[in-house]
Amino acid sequence: MSAGVNAGDTAWMLVATALVLLMTPALGLFYAGLVRSKNTLNTFMMCVAALAIATITWAAIGYSLAFSEGNGFIGGFDHAFLQGVDFTPREGTAIPGLLFFAFQATFCIITTALVSGAVVERMRFGPFLVFSAVWSIVVYAPLAHWAWGGGWLQAQGTLDFAGGVPVEMASGFSALAAALVVGARRDYGRQAFLPHNAVYVLLGAGLLWFGWFGFNGGSGFSVGNASILAFVNTLLTPACALATWFILDIVRARHVTAIGAATAIIVGCVAITPAAGFISPGWAMALGVVAAVPSYAVIMWRPRTRVDETLDVLGAHGLAGFVGILFIGLVAGSSWNGVADGAIYGDWGQLGEQAVAAVATPAYAFGVTFVLLKLLGLVTPLRATAYQEAIGLDIVAHGEEAYATGEGAILVAHDGAVEVEREAEREKALV
Amino acid sequence: MKLVIGIVRPEKVNDVLESLYRARVRGLSMTRVQGHGGELDRVETYRGTTVRMGLSEKVRFEIAVSDEFVDPTIDALCEGGRTGEVGDGKIFVVPLERVVRIRTGESDTSAVTPVGAA
Numbered sequence: 001m002s003a004g005v006n007a008g009d010t011a012w013m014l015v016a017t018a019l020v021l022l023m024t025p026a027l028g029l030f031y032a033g034l035v036r037s038k039n040t041l042n043t044f045m046m047c048v049a050a051l052a053i054a055t056i057t058w059a060a061i062g063y064s065l066a067f068s069e070g071n072g073f074i075g076g077f078d079h080a081f082l083q084g085v086d087f088t089p090r091e092g093t094a095i096p097g098l099l100f101f102a103f104q105a106t107f108c109i110i111t112t113a114l115v116s117g118a119v120v121e122r123m124r125f126g127p128f129l130v131f132s133a134v135w136s137i138v139v140y141a142p143l144a145h146w147a148w149g150g151g152w153l154q155a156q157g158t159l160d161f162a163g164g165v166p167v168e169m170a171s172g173f174s175a176l177a178a179a180l181v182v183g184a185r186r187d188y189g190r191q192a193f194l195p196h197n198a199v200y201v202l203l204g205a206g207l208l209w210f211g212w213f214g215f216n217g218g219s220g221f222s223v224g225n226a227s228i229l230a231f232v233n234t235l236l237t238p239a240c241a242l243a244t245w246f247i248l249d250i251v252r253a254r255h256v257t258a259i260g261a262a263t264a265i266i267v268g269c270v271a272i273t274p275a276a277g278f279i280s281p282g283w284a285m286a287l288g289v290v291a292a293v294p295s296y297a298v299i300m301w302r303p304r305t306r307v308d309e310t311l312d313v314l315g316a317h318g319l320a321g322f323v324g325i326l327f328i329g330l331v332a333g334s335s336w337n338g339v340a341d342g343a344i345y346g347d348w349g350q351l352g353e354q355a356v357a358a359v360a361t362p363a364y365a366f367g368v369t370f371v372l373l374k375l376l377g378l379v380t381p382l383r384a385t386a387y388q389e390a391i392g393l394d395i396v397a398h399g400e401e402a403y404a405t406g407e408g409a410i411l412v413a414h415d416g417a418v419e420v421e422r423e424a425e426r427e428k429a430l431v
Numbered sequence: 432m433k434l435v436i437g438i439v440r441p442e443k444v445n446d447v448l449e450s451l452y453r454a455r456v457r458g459l460s461m462t463r464v465q466g467h468g469g470e471l472d473r474v475e476t477y478r479g480t481t482v483r484m485g486l487s488e489k490v491r492f493e494i495a496v497s498d499e500f501v502d503p504t505i506d507a508l509c510e511g512g513r514t515g516e517v518g519d520g521k522i523f524v525v526p527l528e529r530v531v532r533i534r535t536g537e538s539d540t541s542a543v544t545p546v547g548a549a
Contacts, residue, residue, distance in 0.1 A: 187445070191445055387442075387514070387516075390440075390442035390443075391442050392442075395473060395475070399473075399474060399475050399476055400475055400476070400477060401475065404475070404477070405465075406482075407465055407486055408465060408467070408484055408485040408486025408487075409475075409482040409483070409484055409485065410472075410482060410483045410484075410485045411480070411481075411482055412474070412481040412482060412483055
């Protein structure tokens with residue numbers, strides 16, 4: 001071990017990194033359950049694609065733009081292609097810089113995957129790959145720099161423990177822009193689109209919650225108090241959001257719904273993400289209740305609009321992240337976090353600093369994503385054709401089905417020519 | 432009375448239902464079926480296994496109608512189900528010998544006429 005590296009911190013961060021990586025396939029499962037069966041694989045594959053694309057862009061340039069010395073807006077090129085990212089401790093932590101890079105990479109991956117929820121069931125796979133590569137560089141990396149890499153939000157005192165700015169608000173408001181540019185699915189608003197497997201949705205939400213302990217618990221980069229607080233708050237807030245959602249569901253429709261429960265888990269996890277290491281456990285429980293209400297309202301209202309933000313990334317991530325960021329400004333307590341107080345403990349300035357982030361982040365994420373997709377749309381069509389959309393993107397984009405029966409499947413010989421010959425003979429015999 | 436059997440693309444089912452509704456055809460049943468009608472095979476690959484899907488998914492409508500409704504039903508099926516590509520499906524019309532409504536014991540034309548439509 002290099003000098004200055006702490007064994008306990010490093011051991012935990014190795015585990016936390018793996019936990020966060022699991023969240024991306026978990027998100028794939030969550031999303032796949034929410035779409036129609038003919039788009040199961042395509043939806044899942046958009047998340048799997050982020051595992052490939054965002055890791056590469058992050059190693060090549062994203063990490064450097066987020067976490068190397070630069071100006072207030074964006075970092076520099078000092079760590080491009082992982083230059084100087086090695087076993088020496090990352091500044092401000094006692095874990096190797098290389099591990100710090102990997103942990104942050106898993107954040108970039110899941111955030112890129114999150115945006116896909118806005119465009120599933122109709123966006124072409126190829127353009128999505130290009131979009132996710134560019135998005136991870138021009139939207140995620142600068143926002144990570146603003147919040148964590150020494151950028152202007154961090155410099156002016158905005159607190160964001162685990163990603164209210166670059167992860168939750170960035171993905172939520174980018175999703176809104178993406179939904180507007182790509183446009184609604186055919187027959188949206190005319191025909192009901194039902195989730196095809198609620199069990200996937202619940203299992204995906206459960207795995208996301210599990211991974212979130214690494215996401216929030218690891219964002220203290222140590223096994224210190226802030227990490228313990230963040231870890232425990234990641235249990236408390238989603239549980240309270242879940243209970244609140246039950247009540248809202250009962251009041252609205254007299255049933256506690258499974259898809260609603262899965263959504264509530266996500267909303268709770270998202271809300272506590274920025275605040276995890278800054279607010280007391282009691283306030284974390286209150287946050288679960290507070291955050292559930294606006295997200296619930298938006299998720300109920302959005303399908304009545306013309307905006308086909310298909311999987312409600314805005315309602316679940318953008319809005320809950322927004323609430324979480326502001327909540328820090330109200331109830332952060334220095335007796336718990338040792339860093340800053342919120343408004344009710346006497347520092348109204350903190351609320352102002354949080355509010356700046358809650359305005360600037362959505363504006364940047366929405367604007368850049370909107371322009372990026374408009375430009376990409378000039379080069380290549382973003383949408384599948386009406387026919388492709390009708391038969392489903394699993395077959396169109398991947399040549400596979402999620403639920404293939406195998407009935408009527410004729411094995412194609414490895415030597416194509418032989419098969420053609422055989423087929424000709426068979427046809428002759430039939431005639 | 433005729434039994435109109437329409438085999439259509441699954442992705443056109445909603446259009447078919449809509450045009451049937453507009454043609455005031457109310458009583459129908461539908462099943463998911465697999466079949467082949469000369470359309471091009473779809474190729475799928477699973478690891479090293481490449482297959483041609485010789486059967487494609489279709490939806491089969493069965494609609495028992497009185498004589499005056501035979502043509503409107505056929506028109507509606509065509510209108511809702513047509514894309515112009517091979518694989519749009521077929522319509523078979525077969526004579527019906529007898530129809531009985533279980534609830535009332537009514538038979539034939541009154542049995543295929545929806546309640547309230549007469």
